Amino acid sequence: xxGGMHRVHRVAWALFRGPIPKGMCxxxxxxxxxxxxxxxxxxxxxxxxxxxxxxxxxxxxxxxxGQAKLTETQARDILEKHTLGLMVRKELA
Numbered sequence: 092x093x094g095g096m097h098r099v100h101r102v103a104w105a106l107f108r109g110p111i112p113k114g115m116c117x118x119x120x121x122x123x124x125x126x127x128x129x130x131x132x133x134x135x136x137x138x139x140x141x142x143x144x145x146x147x148x149x150x151x152x153x154x155x156x157g158q159a160k161l162t163e164t165q166a167r168d169i170l171e172k173h174t175l176g177l178m179v180r181k182e183l184a
Contacts, residue, residue: 103127
């Protein structure tokens, strides 16, 4: 379809289960993204996919985020110093 790239789990679903309805995601029971075993796959919405990600602790928050500049420890130290009035914002920055 369109000659573009497709993720292997979506191809596996289509081959073994049939077409993927528009707007649906192919999710993993096994939580192993490269897995393409059709018995490990199920259909869900984007909201289902997001809820599953949050439930399994896979979201990129804090220092796990690719945008993080500080570690959790550094952020806590800064907050503590500011809360206790040991340093003003300009000094902390």
